[in-house]
Amino acid sequence: MAPEQSEDRTTFRAATTADVPALVELVESAYRGEASRAGWTTEADLLDGRRTDADGVAEVIARTDGLLLVAELAGEILACCQLEHRGDRAYFGMFSVRPGRQGGGIGRTVLAEAERLAREEWGVGALEMTVIEQRTELIEWYERRGFSRTGIYSPFPYGDERFGIPRRPDLRFETLTKTL
Template sequence: MHLEPATTADIPALHGLIESAYRGDSARQGWTHEADLLGGQRTDAEGIEEMIVDPRQALLIFRDGDSIRACVALTDQGDNLAYLGLFTVEPGRQGTGLGRLLLAAAEDQAITRFGATRIEMTVIVQRRELIEWYRRRGYAVTGERRPFPHGNPRFGLPNRDDLEFLVMEKRLI
């Protein structure tokens, strides 16, 4: 799988892909959506642009012809640690193996771009099926939990009060 850095010209297509995979009825075509837990937006164009221009981050995309089918964001956390986020696969392509390929390519990029020996992510605690998917790919639950940004509509509108993030980590090297 070939991942390439996103550019500001990709923002409209990326925003559409991300929203379609995480929110609303289109997200329900796939199995990784948050549509039952959150309403509102998953991200905005400004947030995507911030990732693209920040040298400590890499927003990577997978193209199929002229269309962006998947993306993932990596952030250099220092201390040989990378953070993986915004892991997105077009809903109609979920369950085809594209996610496994995207994850492996992102881990390789974390090593080569940031010198990471470890990678971490956060997953909403209530997303048990997704947590198990990551476990099967070598990620371990660290026991740490982080608060969900309740009250910040930039990250979505929770449908419940008990949302929080579970931290997962994997040794890369």
């Protein structure tokens, strides 16, 4: 994927293995721990532990059926998202925006670029994702951007600390989808 630039000078590119430490830090800061509380996408009230690790990020980068899209401004990594080509759909995940930049439009810019890439470069007709059902505010944000709740749920992987340490017993994922 060639770097793309938006009007606000945000540059997009595929992540490389050299980006792994910075991307782990970004994802962790957006979702877990005290640093995540500076933004609105925190999962700190639902989960303790890690959101990802270097092996998990490197695995996403190494996949041949997708990419980890990085958004930069003046050389600073501001956001990222995972895109995985799944036939006529693309999976959208690991969406992270630096907490101090949340609420300023970078998330909408990254989502728009992910949609453009999936539609124009992969020719897919839809994006799909999973979101923890209890993340009501986040689900509403996606709905305002054209995603629909499907009513399709999958269990949270309790006991697998790669996904975090749950702080409550009722977590599950809901699949959201958006026609491109």
